[in-house]
Amino acid sequence: MELGPEDVAYIAHLARLQIDEQDVPLYARNLSEILRLVETMNAVDTDGVVPMAHPVDTAQPLRADEVTEADRREEFQRNAPAVADGLYLVPKVIE
Amino acid sequence: MSVLDKSIVELGAALAGGEVTSRELTEAALQRIADARTLNCFVTVCGEQALAQADAADARIRNGGGGPLTGIPLAHKDLFCTDGVKTSCGSRMLDNFIAPYDATVVARLKQAGCVMVGKTNMDEFAMGSSNENSYYGPVSNPWDVGKVPGGSSGGSAAAVAARLVPVATGTDTGGSIRQPAALCGITGLKPTYGRVSRYGMVAFASSLDQAGPLAKSAHECALLLGAMAGHDALDSTSLDLAVPDYVSALHDDISGLKIGLPREYFGGGLDSDVAAAVHAAVDVLVGLGAQVKEITLPRQDLSIPAYYVVAPAECSSNLSRFDGVRYGYRCANPVDLEDLYKRSRGEGFGAEVKRRIMVGTYVLSAGYYDAYYLKAQKMRQLICEDFQQAFAEVDVIAGPTSPSVAFARGERTDDPISMYLSDIYTNAANLAGLPGISVPCGFVNRLPVGLQIIGNHFTEQRILNVAHRYQLASDWHDARPPAAEAP
Known part of the structure; x- marks a missing residue:
């Protein structure tokens, strides 16, 4: 798959990544090269192969639905760029 | 020779016997780190905190409460969350992040009495094979400062090789422990997926990531792995299996051991001198009866x-948490929420991380999922089956860790594909969840070569045993790089 500048812009938008205009051609070239490498898989017939999502084939353990975490909001929010009254601040979303 | 040349086995005995104190070892490590600052192995050095931990360890040893690791200085890759200490993951995105808790690996080694002297440099979010993708600048290879140390655990590998710390932790998603261990001439172990808790590791690719030790020898790796491994209720993918005594099996006889040499690990693309060194190492194992x-x-x-x-698919999903809202980097003066997301991520991430996020986003996007992601998962199944067929015939698989010795800084930065090919012999073990170890097995142009030994799931004992027997019969792991000398 050959990706052009518009593809890169669209993927960057989906990933919520700002890409400088001048860097777009290089990303287009690099991503196209990576996809070409990846597409060498297509030479292998994988019909009927069960996809492997995970290296360990076990069931997820279950536990009782009990509160196990202490409330450490203040501590955690010390890492936040902007908080007020225990809430995370972002630019206004609803007019 | 400094006290830091000794193995943690010797240091543990010296500490227990009162011949040296943890404070002395810790001061020696801090001094070496300061002297070797130009190698750029560390993102954060924890001087005061380390000395306090050392004093506590010394008190514990005096009171008879120490274990084999009590008082040993070590460094953690800056990907493990460390309570109260910056955890950057090599990224501008987390340059201001002070972890509010310890990763399980960190907590366990702390409990064992290890002293954390600092956090090591790494490729940003563990994405890279040369340590050139760090926000904090590249790490130099102690064997030749113009060469890369490998990556992503390049700071840990270089710090151990340069005798700044006796041992360090790392993580391996596609070779990030084994490849830098090979390029720096030390020993590094990637355990079986599920052997070591991933809790508190900044996630890159959750079905591949695994933490492990980097040290001069397999014996030291065995000691450290014993303290790191085991079930953790905080990581639902850590398996509830007893942790064997990795040290007790080290000396086992390996006569009759069946070693598989995959034809594909010795084909085109492999440096012929590296191949010769690996074959010579295999001959040593044959001499031991294998x-x-x-x-x-x-x-x-x-x-x-x-x-x-x-x-990349798992990375694009994992790294979506970095949104400039709850922690990490936030751009200046965002005009709206979308601008906040895009500029915080665009400015906070480096080029390689952005490339992988975009590849991952693309292969998971509507219309492409089956062609790429599902196809890759099927390939993963086939790659895993290949290994299982091999392990029906052999006990371990041996080959090179990396197709070449350390390459020059800047040599591969403009060509992502050539960088990715550095991990051609290590990626598969991650896809299959298998344990692998890299041990020094010679030099090419005065740069170290690594022998990789891959085992079946949960056979760390066996590969450590083979590595240890090899190290009893060779002395490549004792070689000191030029940067290990006093400045």
Whole structure:
């Protein structure tokens, strides 16, 4: 798959990544090269192969639905760029 | 020779016997780190905190409460969350992040009495094979400062090789412990997926990531792994299996051991001098009674393509948490929420991380999922089957860790594909969840070569045993790089 500048812009938008205009051609070239490498898989017939999502084939353990975490909001929010009254601040979303 | 040349086995005995104190070892490590600052191995050095931990360890030893690791200085890759200490993951995104808790690996080694002297440099979010993708600048290879140390655990590997710390932790998603261990001439172990808790590791690719030790010798790796491994209720993928005594099996006889040499690990692309060093190492194992069998891993060459779908897909999902809202970097003066997301991520991430996020986003996007992601998962199954067929015939698989010795800084930065191919012999073990170890086995142009030994799931004992027997019969792991000398 050959990706052009518009593809890169669209993927960057989906990933919520700002890409400088001048860097777009290089990303287009690099991503196209990576996809070409990846597409060498297509030479292998994988019909009927069960996809492997995970290296360990076990069931997820279950536990009782009990509160196990202490409330450490203040501590955690010390890492936040902007908080007020225990809430995370972002630019206004609803007019 | 400094006290830091000794193995943690010797240091543990010296500490227990009162011949040295943890404070002395810790001061020596801090001094070495300061002297070797130009190698750029560390993002954060924890001087005061380390000395306090050392004093506590010394008190514990005096009171008879110490264990084999009590008082040993070590460094953690800056990907493990460390309570109250910056955890940057090599990224501008987390340059201001002070972890509010310890990763399980960190907590366990702390409990064992290890002293954390600092956090090591790494490729940003563990994405890279040369340590050139760090926000904090590249790390130099102690054997030749113009060469890369490998990555992503390049700071940990270089710090151990340069005798700044006796041991360090790392993580391995596609070779990030084994490849830098090989390029820096030390020993590094990637355990079986599920052997060591991932809790508190900044996630890159959750079905591939695994933490492990970097040290001069397999014996030291065995000691450290014993303290790191085991079930953790905080990581639902850590398996509830007893942790064997990795040290007790080290000396086992390896006569009759069947070693598989995959034809695909010795093909085109492998430096012929590296191949010769690996073959010579295998000959040493044969001399110890092992048998060699040529095997085939027919889908091996497709592990890189499969990996570069699976890892970016998981990375794009994992790294979506970095949104400039709850922690990490936030851009200046965002005009709206979308601008906040895009500029915080665009400015906070480096080029390689952005490339992988975009590849991952693309292969998971509507219309492409089956062609890329599902296809890669099927390839993963086939790669895993190849290994299982091989392990029906042999006990361990041996080959090179990396196709070449350390390369020059800047040599591969403009060409992502050539960088990815550095991990051609290591990616497959991650896809299959297998344990692998890299041990020093010679030099090419005065740069170290690594022998990789891969075992079946949960056979760390066996590969450590083989590595240890090899190290009893060789002395490559004792070689000191020029940067290990006093400045």
